[in-house]
Amino acid sequence: MINANKNILFTGTVLAFCVILFVHVFLFPLYAVNPSHSSLRVFMDFEKSLCSSNYIKSKKTWSKQQCPKYGVVTTMQGGRLGNQMWEYASVWAVARRTGLEPYIPRCIRIKLDQVFDSLSVPTFEEIAHCPVDMSTFVKSLDAWNYTYQSIVLPRYSVQPDIVLTWVQDIIQEFSFKKKLVNKSQNILRLVAKNNSQSIFVGVHVRRTDYISYLWRKYSMLPANTSFYYGAMKYFQDKYTNVIFIIVSDDPAWCIKKFSRKKNVYITSKKFINSPSLDLAILSSCNHSIIDYGTFGVWGAILAGGETIFYNVSHHSTVRLGQILPNWHTLA
Structure with a gap:
């Protein structure tokens, strides 16, 4: 009888462990937005985490521009042309509102460059070598408090109240x-x-x-x-x-x-x-x-x-x- 109970207890423990392992390994990644902060050392790593596509090629050498002195504003990639225009415009407008430096992931900029001329927001290619501190990032303008903080907007970001403050300027931007x-x-x-x-x-x-x-x-x-x-x-x-x-x-x-x-x-x-x-x-x-x-x-x-x-x-x-x-x- 004692052995039977031990077997039942052991079997239950194994099943519980399997369930926990399944949840952590198979389910949690479905809800993960970014990789672990420890894996993001420079902005080149950070840029890849923002893209839903994997066709960004890493360069062996980078033109080393001056690293941002204060925070930056950027966005995650999501959707097709209309969505990516909103993502770009939201970064452009939030940067104007806050004074932060705007940067667009190349996975978005590559698509938009096929349609528009002379877009002004640079890509992370310019600061790819710079160290990134993920602890300074917030996910909305409302959560932003000071110039050393950075903002990463979610994919499908739509910010009409800010963007349309400069509606004629954004029309010119999308030439x-x-x-x-x-x-x-x-x-x-x-x-x-x-x-x-x-x-x-x-x-x-x-x-x-x-x-x-x-x-x-x-x-x-x-x-x-x-x-x-x-x-x-x-x-x-x-x-x-x-x-x-x-x-x-x-x-x-x-x-x-x-x-x-x-x-x-x-x-x-x-x-x-x-x-x-x-x-x-x-x-x-x-x-x-x-x-x-x-x-x-x-x-x-x-x-x-x-x-x-x-x-x-x-x-x-x-x-x-x-x-x-x-x-x-x-x-």
Whole structure:
């Protein structure tokens, strides 16, 4: 009987140990944001921890710039073009607000450099050799207290209240490469048949993966055609010679729903455009209609005209509508 109890106790102990080992080894890493502080010795190591991709190549030699005297501000990488524009803009704006030195991980900057010219925020390549003290880092502007502290913003960071304080400056910061500007302008001229009096309204229709996200996050269905047609009517009643340029991740759905309108042009109807070209097209329009998603938001911000947006409660777009006077929903 005693031996049986010992066996039961031993078996229970082994099972408990296995459970603890499983949790620590297999589950905890799923929630880890950064590697252990002890493994981050210089900013080159720190930069790698900020990137969700692993294609950053280490250099054998670095041009040794002066190391930061005070704290820095940076961000983690997350999402695609629209998200990474917010991450970059948030670092840019927080640095302006705090006086900290801004640095962008190369995994973000490499992507943005393919789209924009002369971005001003440097990468960690300039200070890769400098020692990093992770104990000085906080994760938000609200937690920042003094100039020797550094800030690392989370991935998918959206800071409209700070960024849009300098909205015209950030528009200049995101200046498209000349080839994208020329291509987008040529498309608009072709669509307008060289009518210089045309008013272009960029329409962003986000569907595919966002449909399930809307239901999961907000328990709501995607915008239906009544929203887009209502917004189109608003601009048609206000202006003459209006042409709607539709950009979407689901052009087939847009062709089915909007191709009967004579003043509608759907990009990627015949050939799939790159996201960078579609964004350049949206930014070249006079006004905007957007539903949701950071891609359409940036298209409207860079266009700089009047914007009608789909009202999603507690969505960041609503906050933009409160900040920018020419952004509004349909009554």
